[in-house]
Amino acid sequence: MDDIATNLRTIEDRIAAACRKVEQDPSSVRLLPVSKTMSTDKIMAAYDAGYRRFGENKVQEAHDKWERLSDVDGLEWAVIGHLQRNKARLVAQFASEFEALDSLRLAKELDKRLQAQGRRLDVLVQVNSSGEESKFGLAPEAVVGFARELAAFDALRVRGLMTLAVFSSEQTRVAQCFQRMVDVRERLRQADDVTVGEGWEELSMGMSGDFELAIEYGATVVRVGQAIFGARLDPNAYWPGAGEAAGG
Numbered sequence: 001m002d003d004i005a006t007n008l009r010t011i012e013d014r015i016a017a018a019c020r021k022v023e024q025d026p027s028s029v030r031l032l033p034v035s036k037t038m039s040t041d042k043i044m045a046a047y048d049a050g051y052r053r054f055g056e057n058k059v060q061e062a063h064d065k066w067e068r069l070s071d072v073d074g075l076e077w078a079v080i081g082h083l084q085r086n087k088a089r090l091v092a093q094f095a096s097e098f099e100a101l102d103s104l105r106l107a108k109e110l111d112k113r114l115q116a117q118g119r120r121l122d123v124l125v126q127v128n129s130s131g132e133e134s135k136f137g138l139a140p141e142a143v144v145g146f147a148r149e150l151a152a153f154d155a156l157r158v159r160g161l162m163t164l165a166v167f168s169s170e171q172t173r174v175a176q177c178f179q180r181m182v183d184v185r186e187r188l189r190q191a192d193d194v195t196v197g198e199g200w201e202e203l204s205m206g207m208s209g210d211f212e213l214a215i216e217y218g219a220t221v222v223r224v225g226q227a228i229f230g231a232r233l234d235p236n237a238y239w240p241g242a243g244e245a246a247g248g
């Protein structure tokens with residue numbers, strides 16, 4: 001588990017270096033460790049290294065970890081993967097942040113469930129910046145209209161935008177995705193009638209393979225999993241037995 005602390009320090013150094021390159025203050029970029037498929041022991045290793053909020057893409061798994069680690073002081077969860085409406089109740093119960101908001105129906109359901117729990121939730125709107133069919137998120141040109149509608153939901157604290165860039169070794173293609181996000185945020189800034197004040201500043205983009213490039217384009221949150229916790233061999237590895245069944 002020592003290697004997790006070491007990996008975190010290495011990523012922090014790389015974030016700082018990327019920030020220096022574009023004259024950004026390193027404290028303006030938040031590293032969100034993505035712990036999906038990883039054991040609670042590994043999460044605790046990152047906790048001991050100073051991290052409190054962890055990213056998970058599957059609600060059921062995140063909820064299970066939340067329950068198991070409920071006595072750990074200050075631990076928080078960010079759900080970063082697509083959410084079905086019938087799981088909104090779970091997210092409302094335990095999450096501090098939700099980065100994959102992509103429909104009004106989901107916003108409405110989350111708001112209702114949060115109101116019932118007396119909770120609020122930080123949300124980021126997911127944008128499909130690559131145009132790939134396989135990716136979730138709003139089309140870039142739909143974001144301003146969506147933002148106007150979101151103002152109606154009191155329990156949702158809108159923080160900004162999230163995206164997954166195209167998975168490619170061609171930097172220019174990845175960079176195009178990040179640039180589209182910068183453009184969307186600029187359009188939001190110019191739409192005076194988006195009545196959410198300062199709420200749209202966050203840009204969550206960049207993962208293990210592309211976070212330095214994302215920072216060059218102004219990422220304020222980078223979601224890093226494998227570079228911290230090691231390779232994910234099996235997407236279901238967290239559940240007992242599932243990893244073995246898959247030979248992992």
Ligand SMILES: *Cc1c(COP(=O)(O)O)cnc(C)c1O
Nearest residue numbers: 034057080207208223224225226
């Ligand atoms: C898994 C995941 C990440 C982290 O990916 P790595 O390649 O492990 O860094 C980031 N964002 C989302 C939405 C993810 O599902």
